[in-house]
Amino acid sequence: MTEADAKQLIVTIVKPLVAEPDKIDLQLVKEGHFVNFNLKVAPSDTGRVIGKHGRIAQAIRTVVYSVCRDDSYRVRLNIIND
Secondary structure, eight states, X not given: OOHHHHHHHHHHHHGGGOSOGXXXXXXXXXXXXXXXXXXXXXXXXXXXXXXXXXXXXXXXXXXXXXXXXXXXXXEEEEEEOO
């Protein structure tokens, strides 16, 4: 799966969870052996994406990590709270 496909997958998963889908901002940052997907949503939607005890965030990460399996780099999904 390409990085663009992974980015689209994350947006597709997150969009129905938030009240303001136009405020979704997903940046791709490469650092060494890591590819970081930095996700920002509206401040009022941060809790919706993280979920109780981080369960929704962990579920999103599980899906993303399972489809982005490449031995040359590791994928991280960071939810940025401004």
